[in-house]
Amino acid sequence: MAPNIHSTALVDAAAQLDPTVTVGPYAVIGPHVQIGAHTSIGAHCVIEGHTRIGEDNRIFQFSSLGAAPQDKKYAGEPTRLEIGHRNTIREFCTFNVGTVQDRGVTSIGDDNWIMAYVHIAHDCVVGNQTILANNATLAGHVQVGDQAIIGGLTGVHQFSRIGAHVMAGFASRISQDVPPFMMVDGNPLAVRGLNLEGLRRRGFSAQRMAGIKQAYRLLYRQGLTLEAALSAMADVPHSHPEAEGDIALLRDFVIASQRGIAR
Template structure:
């Protein structure tokens, strides 16, 4: 292990660090941290708390992972931060552990591209294959679905959910739920279109893209109430069985929304 650990790095007794992990100069790893195979920790990083990091992650200099949540209710409970595999975490990112008022864990999934200065607050649940651009900030309890893209300087209000394949433009202010597939930006936030280019790049067939386009029209272009748009979705799934899973994703998201959706 010693050939991968810089002589100035401090790794506390009790930390579980795979022999293939590299740790840069002056980084500090706490006693309750677990780091998986092939992960690279840059210089001047602090990884603390009950934090588990998976395989083949690249964590750049000055990241702070696993610090206590920025929540006045936090009373020292052994809450956690869990990071999956294959993530890139750039400079000055800050990810906090969870709180007892939620599941007690903050999660980042697999293969995410997290740019500099991103903050992921307590109890956030971030999926897989997301892109969080520079200075994107997630307040507590935010849920971000797979393949979401958040533009730089975007702020997300606590308890807000962002559905899979959604995209937010630069400096967006997100305080209501963003349905799957939608493209939003601005302050106040507005839905501009649906993420057609992202869906093409992910191999969505023309039939599935057409179904998403229809869902966008039902929600935003035909003057329907949310209840009326929801009522029209089952017929769309029957008409386009190939897109049934996409329609179900939208149905589940809308029915679970408690903050209301961006409209």
């Protein structure tokens, strides 16, 4: 047993662990698991299934990663869980592998801050630099964009999408798509405004935010139909060229919505 793997840990001989990986007491790691350099696995963690974990992750005690999805259709297919680099995954988190009915993979990107008791179900896609607070729960097939923040005790309905830079408040019920840049909370869910403080912290210029504000007013404050708002938003970059990419991100998200957007 390598000196950085505790003597009580059960690591399958077929598992692929970089020599710098640290494994705590009583952890269990299955045969189809790959773990990258400088990742630490806390005590009593169970990592199973076809799971690949990148470098420099900190996984705290009692987490369960790569277990079978909570889906009655699952029949043991070799679906996957993929976790990127530099993530912090706190105590008692549960991430499941995907299903063949969808992508077959549940994926978490890089530099995410995932707090205790977070559940990420099958086929979810979580981007980069997100924050999921304690007890946030993602049902199957949910997508979370980069730098989104999901408040504690928030539940996200299956197939819902949360756009980049969204701020979802404590104990929210999310059952529709939340467009990028929005600040939402409540049950029923309501859009409260733009996540302006978050955008400032991420270095958005005043010019970019002015364009996003104009698009927000068209979508939420002028009583337009969705089609009319989308048409008017296409003209916003003419007066706010710095926000052209942001407006495209917002419009494309809304146009692609299958569940309808929170309004």
